[in-house]
Amino acid sequence: MYTPLVQNQRKFFLSQGTKSLDYRKDLLLKLRSVLQENEVELQRAVHADFGKSRFDFLTTEMSMIYNELDFFLKNLDSLAAPTTAKTNLSNLPALSSIHYDPLGVALIIAPWNYPVQLSFTPAIAALAAGNTVILKPSELTPKTSEVIAHIINSNFSMHQLHVVEGGVAESKALLEQRFDKIFFTGSVETGRKVYKAAAEHLTPVTLELGGKSPCIVAKSAPVDVAAKRIVWGKFLNAGQTCIAPDYIYVHSSVKDELIARMIENIEKAEYEPNAAWYPKIVNFEHFERILKLIDQQKVVYGGQHHAEKRYIQPTLMDNVSWDDAVMGEEVFGPVLPILCYEDWEQMEYEITHRPSPLAAYLFSRDSHEKARFKTHFHFGGGCINDVVMHVANPHLPFGGVQFSGTGSYHGKFGFEAFSHAKPIMHRATFGEPNIKYPPYTEEKLKWVKKLL
Numbered sequence: 001m002y003t004p005l006v007q008n009q010r011k012f013f014l015s016q017g018t019k020s021l022d023y024r025k026d027l028l029l030k031l032r033s034v035l036q037e038n039e040v041e042l043q044r045a046v047h048a049d050f051g052k053s054r055f056d057f058l059t060t061e062m063s064m065i066y067n068e069l070d071f072f073l074k075n076l077d078s079l080a081a082p083t084t085a086k087t088n089l090s091n092l093p094a095l096s097s098i099h100y101d102p103l104g105v106a107l108i109i110a111p112w113n114y115p116v117q118l119s120f121t122p123a124i125a126a127l128a129a130g131n132t133v134i135l136k137p138s139e140l141t142p143k144t145s146e147v148i149a150h151i152i153n154s155n156f157s158m159h160q161l162h163v164v165e166g167g168v169a170e171s172k173a174l175l176e177q178r179f180d181k182i183f184f185t186g187s188v189e190t191g192r193k194v195y196k197a198a199a200e201h202l203t204p205v206t207l208e209l210g211g212k213s214p215c216i217v218a219k220s221a222p223v224d225v226a227a228k229r230i231v232w233g234k235f236l237n238a239g240q241t242c243i244a245p246d247y248i249y250v251h252s253s254v255k256d257e258l259i260a261r262m263i264e265n266i267e268k269a270e271y272e273p274n275a276a277w278y279p280k281i282v283n284f285e286h287f288e289r290i291l292k293l294i295d296q297q298k299v300v301y302g303g304q305h306h307a308e309k310r311y312i313q314p315t316l317m318d319n320v321s322w323d324d325a326v327m328g329e330e331v332f333g334p335v336l337p338i339l340c341y342e343d344w345e346q347m348e349y350e351i352t353h354r355p356s357p358l359a360a361y362l363f364s365r366d367s368h369e370k371a372r373f374k375t376h377f378h379f380g381g382g383c384i385n386d387v388v389m390h391v392a393n394p395h396l397p398f399g400g401v402q403f404s405g406t407g408s409y410h411g412k413f414g415f416e417a418f419s420h421a422k423p424i425m426h427r428a429t430f431g432e433p434n435i436k437y438p439p440y441t442e443e444k445l446k447w448v449k450k451l452l
């Protein structure tokens with residue numbers, strides 16, 4: 001079904017159409033103005049899909065996109081310029097260099113939770129690196145998908161950047177094609193399927209997946225700061241954030257204080273069913289899934305819900321153990337389980353002997369704990385004394401590790417994800433040792449032994 005589309009893009013790519021930096025910059029500038037012109041329409045669509053407010057839309061979707069566009073417009077010349085490398089003795093005289101080649105036709109499959117940002121941020125990196133792009137937004141945010149398809153497909157040529165709408169069937173059909181790069185953001189389960197499909201064509205992938213991201217609150221934690229920042233990061237987008245703290249692991253000595261401070265912060269923020277700025281759960285299926293994770297016996301705050309509004313109150317669950325349903329899957333909703341520890345070693349063991357999460361957070365004032373956190377724990381990325389904000393630093397790579405993903409992007413890391421670093425050694429036509437060429441006499445062997 002998608003063969004002509006992919007062929008068309010590959011033909012354009014092979015015609016060298018995407019290589020010039022002026023072409024790429026024009027494309028990025030055009031994308032910037034198309035997005036700006038249609039910002040209100042996009043915001044209305046995201047709001048219609050799951051009630052995301054204009055504030056969240058601007059701060060968590062558009063700002064990341066504009067920052068990424070500006071980064072590439074400013075830095076493309078230096079990113080794309082060949083770099084020189086040293087040449088080793090046995091290859092002299094020669095000049096060595098590394099050239100950054102676009103990979104070709106890129107497929108980007110996006111999720112629904114930040115449906116604009118997670119569609120365009122990888123697309124911008126792919127276009128900046130000189131690829132063509134086919135983008136498939138999520139079917140769970142259908143209005144956003146429709147607007148994205150409309151504004152892109154009516155403003156860009158099919159061979160440069162094209163949006164395909166649809167769900168699992170369309171995604172699977174796309175994956176039957178041979179791409180030169182697949183960039184997938186979504187669940188671990190789907191990521192596995194995408195990886196398998198990519199293997200069929202030996203296509204390189206970046207997989208941006210999920211997982212259960214822990215937030216450790218240690219004995220020496222600045223509890224007030226921790227409570228405020230955790231509440232903000234957890235209930236942002238109604239908990240539907242891949243790097244939201246999935247659960248808290250708190251030292252017993254500060255647990256009560258942390259819970260009390262978190263409740264204060266939740267109440268201050270007024271996450272009411274009628275709050276125009278508090279997003280809904282994306283659909284009824286997810287609403288029901290999240291409710292099933294709540295054990296009312298363990299709720300210390302929240303637990304209210306409203307099916308018609310797809311509203312779930314920010315909910316804190318205390319005395320949670322690894323056997324609880326809420327610890328059996330990524331929560332991806334406004335429910336925060338709290339586990340408690342006495343002994344750092346035990347807590348560290350529990351976390352590090354489970355799949356490596358996309359993010360991890362530590363609140364602590366203790367330099368020894370901070371060092372342990374940095375070296376003993378494996379996770380995609382994270383913060384000390386904050387949550388979520390590392391995603392907004394364009395100078396850091398963003399991505400998972402092991403079960404939470406492979407590869408990374410943002411800023412120069414996105415450029416690298418969509419490029420091949422091609423080494424070229426430009427040799428002089430003189431000054432070559434004869435020893436390399438046969439026949440391999442005893443005399444030559446003696447020289448080799450000496451050199452080694």
Ligand code: NAD
Nearest residue numbers: 110111112137138167168171172186187190208209210242
């Ligand atoms: P999902 O895996 O259900 O869907 C993601 C995309 O894959 C959608 O476009 C969907 O149409 C497509 N898809 C679904 N099933 C498919 C199949 N069998 N074959 C091919 N394509 C298929 O994920 P979701 O529900 O949209 O997103 C939630 C998940 O994404 C969470 O696990 C979250 O942690 C993760 N996530 C990760 C990041 C990140 O940056 N690492 C960001 C956002 C979300």
